[in-house]
Amino acid sequence: MSDRKCDLVIIGGGPAGLAAASAAREAGVKDICILERDKKLGGILNQCIHNGFGLHTFKEELTGPEYAARFIKKVKEQDIPYMLDTMVVDLSADPASGEKLVMAMNKEEGIFTLRAGAVILAMGCRERSRGALNIPGYRPAGIYSAGTAQHYVNIEGRMPGKEVVILGSGDIGLIMARRMTLEGAKVKVVAELMPYSGGLKRNIVQCLNDFDIPLKLSHTVVDIKGKERVEGVTIAEVGPDRKPIPGTEEFYSCDTLLLSCGLLPENELSRQLGVDLSPVTGGPVVDESLETNIPGVFACGNVLHVHDLVDYVSGEAAVAGENAATYLKERAGKAEAAKKEADIRIVTKNGVRYSVPSTIHMEQMADKLTVRFRVGDVYKDKVLCVYLGEDQVSRTAKRVMAPGEMEQVILLKSKLLEIAGGSIDEKHNTLTITIEEK
Amino acid sequence: MSEVKELTCICCPIGCSITVEMDGKEVKSVSGNNCPRGDAYARKELTAPSRIVTSTVKVTGGDRPVVSVKTASDVPKEKIMDVIREISKVELQAPVHIGDVVVSHVAGTDADIVATAENEKV
Ligand SMILES: Cc1cc2nc3c(=O)[nH]c(=O)nc-3n(C[C@H](O)[C@H](O)[C@H](O)COP(=O)(O)OP(=O)(O)OC[C@H]3O[C@@H](n4cnc5c(N)ncnc54)[C@H](O)[C@@H]3O)c2cc1C
Ligand code: SF4
Numbered sequence: 001m002s003d004r005k006c007d008l009v010i011i012g013g014g015p016a017g018l019a020a021a022s023a024a025r026e027a028g029v030k031d032i033c034i035l036e037r038d039k040k041l042g043g044i045l046n047q048c049i050h051n052g053f054g055l056h057t058f059k060e061e062l063t064g065p066e067y068a069a070r071f072i073k074k075v076k077e078q079d080i081p082y083m084l085d086t087m088v089v090d091l092s093a094d095p096a097s098g099e100k101l102v103m104a105m106n107k108e109e110g111i112f113t114l115r116a117g118a119v120i121l122a123m124g125c126r127e128r129s130r131g132a133l134n135i136p137g138y139r140p141a142g143i144y145s146a147g148t149a150q151h152y153v154n155i156e157g158r159m160p161g162k163e164v165v166i167l168g169s170g171d172i173g174l175i176m177a178r179r180m181t182l183e184g185a186k187v188k189v190v191a192e193l194m195p196y197s198g199g200l201k202r203n204i205v206q207c208l209n210d211f212d213i214p215l216k217l218s219h220t221v222v223d224i225k226g227k228e229r230v231e232g233v234t235i236a237e238v239g240p241d242r243k244p245i246p247g248t249e250e251f252y253s254c255d256t257l258l259l260s261c262g263l264l265p266e267n268e269l270s271r272q273l274g275v276d277l278s279p280v281t282g283g284p285v286v287d288e289s290l291e292t293n294i295p296g297v298f299a300c301g302n303v304l305h306v307h308d309l310v311d312y313v314s315g316e317a318a319v320a321g322e323n324a325a326t327y328l329k330e331r332a333g334k335a336e337a338a339k340k341e342a343d344i345r346i347v348t349k350n351g352v353r354y355s356v357p358s359t360i361h362m363e364q365m366a367d368k369l370t371v372r373f374r375v376g377d378v379y380k381d382k383v384l385c386v387y388l389g390e391d392q393v394s395r396t397a398k399r400v401m402a403p404g405e406m407e408q409v410i411l412l413k414s415k416l417l418e419i420a421g422g423s424i425d426e427k428h429n430t431l432t433i434t435i436e437e438k
Numbered sequence: 439m440s441e442v443k444e445l446t447c448i449c450c451p452i453g454c455s456i457t458v459e460m461d462g463k464e465v466k467s468v469s470g471n472n473c474p475r476g477d478a479y480a481r482k483e484l485t486a487p488s489r490i491v492t493s494t495v496k497v498t499g500g501d502r503p504v505v506s507v508k509t510a511s512d513v514p515k516e517k518i519m520d521v522i523r524e525i526s527k528v529e530l531q532a533p534v535h536i537g538d539v540v541v542s543h544v545a546g547t548d549a550d551i552v553a554t555a556e557n558e559k560v
Binding site for chain 2: 051062183202205210309
């Protein structure tokens with residue numbers, strides 16, 4: 001059977017995939033296909049029934065399914081083809097043509113391959129596994145990841161338990177603390193290993209404080225009681241070395257333990273293709289066009305780096321969609337498909353953990369380029385500084401920066417060129433993002 | 439007597455830290471908010487706090503056993519549990535569409551409960 005061809009294949013039909021598809025169509029790509037393994041479009045938003053989505057994009061506050069519905073409607077209006085219940089199982093490149101081979105499977109067609117001119121990775125992320133729970137002994141029933149519990153309650157309409165302890169203060173854990181409380185469960189405590197919360201401040205206020213649920217920072221679960229089903233957990237304070245401090249143990253009876261230990265970009269497919277991944281984010285290393293080291297392969301959304309704001313996902317995904325369109329027009333199938341060396345390398349220091357993108361080609365850079373990043377600790381009253389070579393690009397006073405909240409700087413092409421004196425020379429080929437004292 | 443209160447704006451995920459200067463029960467100044475919503479939120483939070491409530495409602499004959507819902511506008515914070523109790527009694531028949539009013543004037547408030555997702559008939 002000969003492979004089908006498709007100009008642009010988008011893997012994942014969550015907010016990233018949907019926004020990328022719309023933008024690529026607007027930029028003139030006719031032949032697009034979205035592949036989604038779930039039975040509905042919308043991704044993780046379908047189970048995020050709380051509100052707080054889309055304030056930046058739509059100037060109103062929507063719930064997850066409502067936000068997704070707007071993008072689904074647009075994709076349907078634009079007549080962009082999509083396949084549901086279709087899982088991509090392998091990704092490779094044809095060295096002769098530069099085409100990407102997307103192998104997928106579904107019930108109707110079995111296994112099939114699409115030959116794509118360009119691919120956008122939009123597979124989202126998955127929850128960190130129970131490996132995070134480094135406790136010897138039994139694994140009784142009643143231990144769930146917070147996202148699994150969210151699926152049970154919000155999609156399947158059933159409660160995992162009645163008395164709950166939550167380990168980890170990631171957003172899903174906080175949201176589930178409120179959700180389970182509203183459904184009649186008693187959430188006894190949220191324990192967080194780190195001295196700061198992993199989730200958004202607003203979620204601490206409206207999910208924990210509103211319901212008097214205690215948050216214990218620098219605490220972890222040291223023992224689980226129960227053989228068949230969880231009967232209770234022991235929580236202890238941890239020292240600066242994150243090891244439990246003897247004598248601080250406290251027992252909580254419960255039938256359910258939820259783990260909310262963070263998210264990891266889902267990059268098995270990217271790895272198969274040979275995409276370079278960042279050890280910090282777990283997502284692909286990309287340039288200003290959100291293109292990976294494999295020409296014609298772009299990434300956006302949670303597969304690239306974990307976002308807490310879906311508005312940023314949609315914005316980022318639109319950029320990936322537009323750039324994929326440009327690639328198809330100008331570079332696909334040509335010898336010059338491979339990009340030149342980047343002109344600028346972005347370096348992060350002093351608590352700035354990474355940046356997306358991490359390199360810039362001046363030729364492809366838009367007039368305004370958004371660079372997003374996270375910091376590694378809580379910083380109060382500091383200054384966020386950007387340098388091109390030794391020269392200062394910007395200084396922004398920051399009241400608070402925290403690991404749970406993504407930060408960004410906007411680079412102006414004109415400003416970079418002005419600083420570098422018209423073109424990027426050796427003295428100006430690194431851009432440093434750093435945190436300084438006031 | 440003037441008093442300074444620190445709060446976190448919950449109107450969007452940016453979560454600005456807002457400082458409010460109070461004179462007794464009156465708000466003298468609001469600072470730290472990135473946008474006007476923060477100002478309005480801070481004044482309200484210190485006088486009459488309110489929240490959007492989201493939950494699910496049972497559905498029969500649909501592609502899923504529940505459909506997500508929300509209060510179309512804020513309800514007073516102390517009414518949250520009353521709202522939830524009323525929602526939990528409702529049972530809908532598929533299909534349900536986004537924006538369908540599920541309960542009007544829930545728990546004696548001004549707010550309607552509306553569906554926030556599609557639930558197709560199967
Ligand atoms: C619990 C939770 C609460 C959140 N709360 C907020 C909030 O209050 N406000 C806010 O703005 N943002 C919030 N976010 C963030 C926002 O929802 C996410 O950043 C956004 O959904 C990411 O979109 P995505 O398309 O990258 O990933 P996803 O939504 O995860 O979509 C990825 C899609 O790819 C599909 N896929 C994966 N692998 C394959 C494969 N091999 N083949 C085919 N399909 C595949 C998946 O099935 C999925 O549908 C929250 C996120 C979570 C998890
Ligand atoms: S003040 Fe504005 S920007 Fe800041 S959290 Fe509130 S709504 Fe968001």
